[in-house]
Every structure is written in structure tokens, then in C-alpha cells.
Amino acid sequence: MKIERATTPSAKTAPVLGVEISLLAMEETLDFIDQRIAARSLGLIVTADATGLMIARRDPEFAEILRQAALVTPDSAGVVWALKRQGIVAQRVSGVDLVDRLCARSADHGYRIYFLGAAPGVAERAAERMRLRHPGCNIVGAQHGYFPSESDEIVAQQVAEAKPDILFVAMGMPRQEKFIHKIQGIVGAPIAMGVGGSFDVLSGRTRRAPVLIQKLHAEWLWRLLLNPKKFQKVRELPGFVRAVLKSQR
Numbered sequence: 339m340k341i342e343r344a345t346t347p348s349a350k351t352a353p354v355l356g357v358e359i360s361l362l363a364m365e366e367t368l369d370f371i372d373q374r375i376a377a378r379s380l381g382l383i384v385t386a387d388a389t390g391l392m393i394a395r396r397d398p399e400f401a402e403i404l405r406q407a408a409l410v411t412p413d414s415a416g417v418v419w420a421l422k423r424q425g426i427v428a429q430r431v432s433g434v435d436l437v438d439r440l441c442a443r444s445a446d447h448g449y450r451i452y453f454l455g456a457a458p459g460v461a462e463r464a465a466e467r468m469r470l471r472h473p474g475c476n477i478v479g480a481q482h483g484y485f486p487s488e489s490d491e492i493v494a495q496q497v498a499e500a501k502p503d504i505l506f507v508a509m510g511m512p513r514q515e516k517f518i519h520k521i522q523g524i525v526g527a528p529i530a531m532g533v534g535g536s537f538d539v540l541s542g543r544t545r546r547a548p549v550l551i552q553k554l555h556a557e558w559l560w561r562l563l564l565n566p567k568k569f570q571k572v573r574e575l576p577g578f579v580r581a582v583l584k585s586q587r
Contacts, residue, residue, distance in 0.1 A: 351410075352428075354420045355391045355581055356401070360409045361421070363429040367411060368439055374408060375449065375503050375528045381408025382518050383531040385433035388416030388578040390511045395581070400512040403519050408529075411436070416575060420582045433533040437506055437540060438468070444504070445474030452497055452527070455483035455508030456537040463541035478502060483509045487517075494521035505530040508537045 351358040362370060374381050384390070384407045394401040404410055411431035412418050421428045444451050453461040461480040469475050479500040485493055497505065505527040507514040514532030522530050538544040 352421055352424060352426050354412075354417055355395060355578075355585060357386065357391055357394060357404050357410055359386065359417060359421060359428070360411050360431070361426065361428050362409070362411075362431070364431050364435065364439065367409070367431050367436070368443060370409065371440065371504075371529055372443075372447070375447075378528050380522050380526070380528060381530075382406070382515065382522065383408055383436075383529060384410045384515055385413035385431070385436065385531065385533065386410050386417060387414035388420075389414075389574045391417065392574045392578050392581070393512055397512060400515065403512070403515050406519075407515075416578055420578075423582060423586055433531065434536040434539050436531065437533055437536050438471075440504060441468040441475045441477070442472045444476045445472050448476060449503045450476055450478045450501060451504045451506065452478060452500055452502035453480040453506050453508075453537060454493070454497060455506070455514065455533070456535075456541075458482040458484060460537050460541050460543055461508070463543070464537040467540055467542065483507070490517055490521055491524060494524040497521075497527075498525045502527045503529065506533045506536070507531070508533045508535065510534060 350361040352361055353359070360367065371383070382403070384404055386404070394404050412421065412428050413430065413432045415430065418428050418430050440449070441451060443449060453465050455461060456464070459482070461482055465477045465480040468477060479497065479502070502525065505518070505525055507518055507530065509517060509532070511532060511534060514534070518530040518532060535544060
């Protein structure tokens with residue numbers, strides 16, 4: 339299935355390592371999503387960090403999915419920095435913030451939301467907390483992401499029964515985007531978005547960095563301190579910096 343690329347004038351973008359990154363601020367991104375849902379056109383939204391862009395450089399399938407995405411938002415200080423190197427001031431639009439804001443929006447707009455992914459029990463707990471945080475939040479289903487790729491279409495058919503307008507998938511990059519690309523036509527959700535570790539944060543399983551650390555653009559260090567297994571992701575950062583500097587010579 340081909341994911342639709344945004345063509346509206348409001349979808350301003352700029353390239354970072356060959357990927358068109360959205361320059362829409364958070365409120366503009368939310369308005370864009372409203373428009374896509376109203377149009378009932380299928381679209382993948384990718385929240386891209388530096389690691390994701392480096393994965394795309396060595397994974398042609400993933401790179402093509404990013405090219406087809408409706409929107410690729412800057413979800414790290416590294417991507418925002420790369421845009422700043424071009425003289426572009428962009429606002430970080432993260433997956434966890436988009437999930438939270440869209441859950442709040444669903445209470446007003448009636449959007450049907452589905453949480454899919456993370457370890458058993460995590461998506462359900464995240465959904466419970468979002469319903470408490472945003473009364474009226476319309477989460478119509480939640481289930482874990484611990485199933486083999488051979489079951490992708492079976493799971494998609496189960497999700498489709500809930501008729502979601504928005505599907506959040508937390509499986510890690512690039513698995514979540516490849517999953518969405520494969521099954522969005524089955525599910526029929528106008529908006530599908532990979533959200534990485536967002537359910538862990540929203541469920542309370544993982545603490546998000548304090549606001550001060552976020553403002554210092556050091557969330558990567560906070561995540562590494564909480565989970566040393568994240569070191570593999572951090573190892574990508576020097577390569578990302580070198581690649582950006584080389585591409586902008």
C-alpha cells in the first residue's frame with residue numbers, strides 16, 4: 339500500500355539527510371491531522387529522531403516509507419539542530435506530546451484512538467491514564483505489541499474492528515513504521531503514527547526527563563541514565579552530526 343504524502347501548502351518541509359522534515363509547529367501539526375482525518379485519506383506520520391534518520395541511510399525500505407509519509411516531524415534536538423544549520427528555526431514535535439495532545443483532542447472531536455504496542459499491560463495502562471488525564475478521551479482499544487510479524491495482518495484485522503481514526507503503534511523504529519505501511523489499508527485509520535517508547539512514559543513505567551533537562555536538549559542523556567541499553571541509540575549521534583556537517587558543505 340502506498341502511504342499518501344502531504345501536498346497541502348501548509349505542509350512546509352526541509353531536507354535533513356535526504357528526508358523531508360516537517361516545519362509545522364505543534365498546533366499546526368494538530369490542525370494538519372484534523373484535516374487528514376476529515377478527508378479520510380490514509381497517512382503515516384513519522385516522529386523522526388537522529389537515530390531514525392541514520393537507520394534510513396542504511397535501510398532502503400525504511401527510507402522509502404519516510405519519503406511516502408504524510409508528515410515526518412522533528413522529534414529530537416539533533417534534528418532541530420540540523421535544521422538550524424540551514425538557518426531554519428523549527429519546533430520539536432515529539433511522539434509522546436502528540437499522543438497526549440491528540441488524546442485531549444479526541445474528547446472534543448470524538449476521534450476514535452487505538453493503542454497498539456509495548457509490553458503486555460503497558461498500552462492498557464497508558465490508555466487508562468489518558469482517560470483519567472483527559473475526561474472523554476475516546477480510546478477504543480489497547481493491546482500489546484509482542485506478536486510475530488507473521489501475525490501482522492491478523493492483528494490488523496482485530497484493530498480494524500474498532501474502526502479507529504488514529505492508530506498509535508509503539509514497536510520501536512523502524513519496525514513500527516514498516517508494520518503501519520503493511521497494514522494501514524486493512525485497518526483503515528486515516529492517521530497512523532509510530533510512537534516508540536511513548537506508552538512506557540504515558541503509563542508511568544518510564545519517567546520522562548524533567549522540564550529543565552528537556553529545555554537543555556539532554557533527554558537522550560536522561561534516557562541513557564535510566565536505561566543503559568539505550569547506548570546503542572546514543573552511538574548513532576556522532577555519526578549523525580558528521581553526516582549532517584558533510585551534507586551541508
